Amino acid sequence: MSSEAPSKVPRHIAVIMDGNGRWAKERGWPRIKGHEAGAESVKAVMKASRDAGVEIVTLYAFSVENWSRPEAEVSGLMNLLPRMLSKHENILHENETRLRAIGRLDQLPAKTRKELDRVMAATEKYTTRQLVLALSYGGRAELTDAVKAIAGKVQAGELKPDEISDQTLSDHLYAPDLPDPDLMIRTSGENRLSNFLLWQLSYAEFYFTPEFWPDFREESLHQAIAEYQRRQRRYGGVKSC
Ligand code: IPE
Ligand code: IPE
Ligand code: MG
Numbered sequence: 001m002s003s004e005a006p007s008k009v010p011r012h013i014a015v016i017m018d019g020n021g022r023w024a025k026e027r028g029w030p031r032i033k034g035h036e037a038g039a040e041s042v043k044a045v046m047k048a049s050r051d052a053g054v055e056i057v058t059l060y061a062f063s064v065e066n067w068s069r070p071e072a073e074v075s076g077l078m079n080l081l082p083r084m085l086s087k088h089e090n091i092l093h094e095n096e097t098r099l100r101a102i103g104r105l106d107q108l109p110a111k112t113r114k115e116l117d118r119v120m121a122a123t124e125k126y127t128t129r130q131l132v133l134a135l136s137y138g139g140r141a142e143l144t145d146a147v148k149a150i151a152g153k154v155q156a157g158e159l160k161p162d163e164i165s166d167q168t169l170s171d172h173l174y175a176p177d178l179p180d181p182d183l184m185i186r187t188s189g190e191n192r193l194s195n196f197l198l199w200q201l202s203y204a205e206f207y208f209t210p211e212f213w214p215d216f217r218e219e220s221l222h223q224a225i226a227e228y229q230r231r232q233r234r235y236g237g238v239k240s241c
Pocket of ligand 2: 016017018019060061062063065066190192194
């Protein structure tokens with residue numbers, strides 16, 4: 001891998017959309033109101049990403065750990081997702097954006113899964129832009145699932161242990177064809193990964209902002225991209241002048 005021109009627009013942006021609950025709490029509102037406001041930020045960020053020329057946006061929408069939240073919040077989120085998908089499906093079509101999902105999708109409630117599958121199938125034809133939702137997603141779960149699949153191939157005699165490389169692991173992730181994210185954004189002032197894309201973020205540039213996700217709109221994304229463009233990616237090599 002070589003270092004790249006700093007002005008380059010990130011091809012793939014991954015976002016940890018955090019702070020919905022605190023945003024709502026500040027207003028004395030229930031947490032679900034924060035998640036609803038967060039959906040508006042998704043729209044704004046999708047539009048700004050398209051205008052900036054970003055091809056792929058991966059959004060951390062629900063982690064494997066988020067199942068431990070109170071039942072009312074979990075079901076609120078699981079109902080919000082299909083509502084938002086049907087309400088905003090037209091935006092995906094207008095922008096020729098393919099919807100995809102990564103995670104342990106079999107754990108989603110049937111209604112959520114059904115609408116997700118429907119919109120994914122309806123947008124499968126688009127190749128210009130992709131919106132990837134990480135749902136019931138965990139980086140460790142993804143790696144565990146990849147290792148299980150690889151072990152199965154070894155056991156079946158389809159693969160020799162010596163033949164396993166970085167690429168083999170990449171090939172067994174949930175969306176193996178996606179390039180690694182160039183830029184990872186986390187909102188709400190938390191400086192951690194919370195089990196997001198552990199393998200894929202190895203060489204991503206990290207951008208942390210104190211803004212809560214419902215406040216993160218077009219201008220915030222422009223700032224994140226501008227900061228990315230000031231970074232120098234070296235991939236372990238030597239700075240080229
Ligand atoms: C992020 O906002 C959305 C999800 C995790 C689903 P939070 O719900 O984590 O909001 P805070 O971090 O509690 O403020
Ligand atoms: C990460 O946020 C998960 C999502 C944004 C979906 P959390 O709010 O769940 O993460 P922690 O608990 O602060 O690490
Ligand atoms: Mg949070």
